[in-house]
Amino acid sequence: MPDQPSPPDLTRTLAALLWAGAGAVPLGGAAAHLAGWQVDGLGLAMASLTLFVGAVVASFSRRYLRADPHRGRYFIMLGLLLGAVLLTVTARHLALFIAGWVASGQLLAGLIGHDHGWPEARAAARRARLAFALGDAALITGLALLAGGTGTLQVGELATANLPAPVATLAALLLLAGAAARCALPPFAGWLLSSMTAPTPVSALMHAGLVNAGGFLLLRFAPLFEGAPLVRHAALLLGLAAVVQGHAIMLVRPDIKRALAGSTVAQMGFMVISCALGAYGAALWHIIAHGLFKAWLFLGSGGAVGVRRAPLAVRPGAALGSAALIFAGALLLVPGARAAGGLIPLLLAALTMLNTAIACLAGRQPLRVRAPLLLGLAALAAAQALGLVLAGALIGREAPPALPTPALLVLLVGFIATWLWQARPGPLPAALYVRLLNAGTPTPKGDA
C-alpha cells in the first residue's frame, strides 16, 4: 500500500485551509479594526467560530470517517456546508444571504441522512428538510416583505429600514419563525432530537454552528425586532418554552447524544431570550462559547462508556445564600440600569460562579484538592468576563429594554426558583417524567 502513489489528499487541504482561516480571519479582523476600518463584528465573530469548529471537525473527520464508504461525498458536503454558512454570515446582498441560508439547511439535512442505506437516517433527513423548508419559507417571505417595503436588497439596510409598524411586525414575526426552525426551538425541536443518525462530527458542527444561524439572524436584524416589541415578547416566550423543554429533556435522557441535543434546545432558548431582552453582547458570547462547549462534548462523547453519574455538589445553604445575594444585587442594579435587559444573563452568570465557588469552598476535601479548583474557577470566570466584554464590543449596539423592571425581576426569580426546585431531593412525578422521556424520543416518521 505505501508503495502506490496516493492521489492528492484533498481532505488534508480542506482541513489546512480551515485552520489557516480560523487563524487569519480573527487576526485580520483585529488588524482591520486597529487600522480604523469599518469591521462587521457580528459577521467576523460568526465566521471565526465557523472556521474554527469547521477546522476541528474536518481534522477529526479525516481520521474518524476513515472507513466510511462515502467518504468523498461526506467531505464535499462538509466543505460546501461550511462555505454556505460563511456566505450567510458575511453576505451583504440579500440574494447571497438567502442562498447561503437555504443551502446550509439542505446540506445539513443531507449529512443527517449521510448513511443512505439506513431508513432511520433517511427519515431523520426528511424531518430536518421539512422543518427547514417551513422555516426558510417564513424567512424568505419576511425578507421579501422588507425588500418590497424598502426597495433595497442590502441586508444592512433592510435591518434598519423604517417601515409601517404592521409590516415591520409581520416581517419580524416571519423572521422569528425562520430563526426558531434553525434553532430547534419548539415546535421545531424534533429535527434536532432525531438527528443522531448523523456521524458524530456532523453533530458537533450542527450544535456548534448551524443551530446558531437563528441567533445570528436575530442579531443581524436586531433593529427590526427593536421596532416590533410584540415580536420581542413572542421571542421571549418562545425562548422560555425552549429552555424548559430542552432542559427537562436533557435531565431524563439515558443516551448521551440526545441529552446533549436537549441541552442545545435549552441553550438556544436562553440565547433567544438574551436577544429578546436586548442583551446582544451576551447573546453573541453565548453563541460562540456554547458552540465550542457543545462541539467538544459531542466529539468526546465516545468516552462516556463506564462513566457513572457524578455525585452532585448541591448545597442548599449555598444555593439559597447565593440566590439571595444575587437577587439583592438585582434589586440594587436593575431599576437604575440603562440596559437593564442585559443584566439578566450577567446576574445568572454571577449566580453560577458564586454558587460553584461556595460549593467548592464548603467541600470537605483538603485544601490541596480545592485550591486548584478555585484557581481554575477563577480562570474560567475571567475568560467568561473577557468574552462578554469582547462580544459586547463586537456587537457595539444597545437595545431599549423589552420589559419593565418588575417583569425582569420576575423573570430572574423564575429562573432561580426553578433551579432551587430542581435541586430538591426526590424523583420527578411519574406523568411528568414519561412526558419528558417521550418528548426526547420523537416518533419516527416516514418509511419503516
Next chain:
Amino acid sequence: MNMMAQITAPERQLSRTEVAGLVALAARRVPPLWPLASAIATNPLAGFEHLPFAEAVASAARQFGAAATLPLDHWRNWLAAGRVDQAALRSAAVTRLGGIYRASAPVAAGLSRLDLLLARLLTMPSPAAAPPRRLADDAALIAKWCAAFFDRGQAAVPMPHRELGLYRAVLALLPHDRAFTALAGPAGRRLLLAVPRDPLAAVAEGLAVLDVPGGEISEWLAGLVARLPGWAGHIRWRSEHADPELSAGAPATMADLLALWLLLARAGVLSPAPAAPDTRPMPAALAAHCGLDLARLGPDRQVMVEEVARLDDATLGQLFMAAAEQTYLEGLVPQLERAITPPQASRPAAQLVFCIDVRSEPFRRALEAEGPYETLGYAGFFGLPIALRRDGAPHRERLLPVLLAPQHDLAEAPLPGHEAQAARLAAAQATGRHAASLFATAKQGPATAFATAEATGPLAAVLMAGRTLAPRLARRLQARLAPPREEALAPALHHHDPARTPFSLAEQVGYAATLFRLTGLPAQTARLVVLTGHGGAAVNNPYAAALDCGACGGHPGGANARVLAAMLNTPEVRAGLAAQGLALPAESWFLAAEHNTTTDAVTLFDRDAVPSSHLADLAQLESALARAGATNRARRARLLGRTPDALISAACDWAEVRPEWGLASNAAFVVGPRWWSRDVDLAGRAFLHSYDWQTDPDGAALATILTAPMVVAQWINCQYLFSTLDNQAYGSGDKTTQNVLGGIGVIQGNGGDLRIGLPRQSLFDDAGTPFHLPQRLLTVVLAPPDRVARVVAASPILGQLFGKGWVRLVVVDPATGQARRWRDDSEAAPEGTLPHEIVWTQETA
C-alpha cells in the same frame, strides 16, 4: 381475538416455579452481554450450540432476522486472492453433493451437478448485505423503557419507581405513556390495571390467556427473548455475572422483560417475528445461467437442477467457510507435523510468560529473535481468580475470566518508598472527582447551565484544538497532572487486618504451582522470569475495553501479573513450591509487565525491587523488548496500512476508530510446548497455550486448558465470526453513528436495542472488505491421541464443541508426528469403524 377474554384470568395456569423454570430455559437463547467498560466476547449463537454448526447458523438467521452468510462476493474475492483454495472448495462442493459419483453425474452435455453448484458458488449474482432494519413499534417501546431503567450514568434524573423492579416500574409509568396508548389502545390501558403485579405471575397468566400450548412455551418465550438480544443479554449479565451492588435499587430479571412482552402480546400488538427473505434462485434461472433451457430437460435432469437451485445461502456460505478452514489447516498442520523434535535444552537468559491472546504470538516471535529468550503462553489472568478495588474507585474490578467467580478481594496500597507519590495521586484524583461533581451540578441547574457552557467554552476550544492537532502532546500534558498510577500503587498481597488478608500461604503456593503445572514451565527457571499481561490503548472509544485482556474480565492484565510475581518472589512461597518438588533456583527473580498491544511498548512494574545483581540482565532484556516492539509495530503497521509511528499517535488520538486490529483474523488455538510452534509463522492468528504432555500423564492440565482457555477462545472466535457475517444483527454497526447509552453500552443513532458484538471498523478495512475472514477455531494439540480422546470423552462441553463442529480439533501425535482430525458428528465414519467409536481420520496426504 376477543380482548375481554384476554383480560379475565383463566382458571388453569402454571405455577410460579414452573414458569421460573421455563423463563430460565428461554433466557439461554441469548448470551449475557457485558457492559462495554469490561467488554467480554461471547458467541451470539451461544443459545444454539446444542445444534450442529451449519444448522445453528441457519436457525439463528431465522430467529434474529440475520444473514446466514457473508455476501458471496467477499468469498469470491478471497478465492481469487488464494485465501480460499480452489481445490478445497471443489472438494467441499463434492462432499455436499454426496460424493464424486453423484457430483459428476451429467445434467447436460459437458455439464455436471458439480458444475451447477460451482456456478451458484462462483458466478451467479448473489444478494448484497441487507440494510439495517428499524425496530418494530412493540420492540421500540420495550427498548425505550429498558434504556431508561438500566441507565447507570447518563440521565441526571433517573426513572421513578426503579426500586420496584423493571416490570412493575414500567407498569406504573405506562398509563402516562402516549406511545403505549397509540400502540395498544384503550384496551391496552385497561389491561394495565388487570395484569398481575408479580412478573412470574404475569407470565403465567399471560401464557394461559394466550393459550400457548404447553410443549411450545419455552420455544415461544425464547423467541421473545431473542427479539431484543441486547437488553436480554444485559439482564443476563446483571443476574449472573454482576456484583449485586451494581444493580442495587433497580432489580430486574428475565421474567420482568418477558412479562412486558406478554403484556404486549395480550394487548394483541406483538409484531410478526422478522422473516429472512428467500434469496434462492428459481431452477429455471439457474439453468438459464448455465446455458440450459429447463423445460427441455428430462424430468430426472430437472430434479437435479432443482436440487442445486434449492440450496440456500447458508449452505453456500458454509461451503466457502469449510474450504477456507481446510485451506488454513493444510497450510498450518503439516508444518507442525514436521516440528515434533525437541531442540537441545539450554538455559535461556530470561523467560517471559505471555497471555494466550493472538496478539502475543507475533510479539513473542520478535522477542525470541532478539536473544536467548524463552516465551510461554498462559491465560492472561495468571490463574488468579481475583477482584481488585482500585484506590478511589467506587466498585471492584473482576480481574478473571467470566467463567469463574472472584475468590480473593484485593485493594491497592502505596508502594514502599512511594507514599508521597501515592498521596499526590490521591489528591489529583480527588480534585478530578470534585471538579466533575461541580461541573455536573452547574451543568444541569436551570439557572446555571447557561453560564457553565459560556465559561467552559474557551477551555473547550483549547482542549479541542490540542487533542486534534497534537494528540501526543495533549496526552503528555494530561499525564503530568498526576503521578503514574503503577509507580505509586500496587495491588496489595497483604492487609493490615489479618482477617482480611486476601490469600493464605497455601493458596499462594497453589496458584504459583499451577503456573508450572499448566504451562510445563520447568522448575529450573531463568534468572529473570517476566509475567507479561496485556492491555490496549484507546481514547474516546466505547470499545476500548474490547482491546484489553479477556481473561482479566476485559481489563488490562498488569495487576494479575504483579500479584503472581510478588507471590513467586516470597521466600515462604518458594519453600512451599520446593516441598511440592518445584525447587526454583534462588537466583530466579520474577517481574511483572504489561504489553501495550496498540503501541507494542512493554511496561515493567516494580523495577525498584529488582536485586542489583539482576540489573544488567534487566537492561539487556529491556532493550530486547524495545527492539521486538519496533519489529512487531512495523509488522502491524503494514496490516493497518499506516506507518509504525502512526500507531503510537492512534493510541492517543480522540478521533481514532481503529487503534489496532485487536483479535481480528484469529483462527487457531495451539496447545503444546513453544519449541513446537517456534519455527512456524502463525501470523498473529493463533492463541498459544504452553503445555507439556510429558508432565501431564493423567491429562488433568489438558482438560483444564481445553475447557477453560479454549472455551474463551471459542467465544472470541465466534464473536468475530458472526459480527463479520452480519454486522447489523450480530455486530454493533458503524462506530461513527453510535450513541453511548447509560454508560453501559451503545445504541445506533436515535434508539433501538442495546447493541451486541463488535463495530464494523473492528472487522472491515477502510475499503469495506472484511479484514477478518470468518472461520471456525482450529485447535491443534501436541499430545498422545488417546489421552486427548479421554479428555474429550469426559467433558460434555468438549463433546459438543468438537462434535457439533463449533471448533475443529487436530491432534499431533508426539511419537509419530502424525496429525489426526476429530470427526464431527455429521461426517460419515470411514469404512471399517463402528459408529460409536471415537474415530480419527487422517487428514493431509
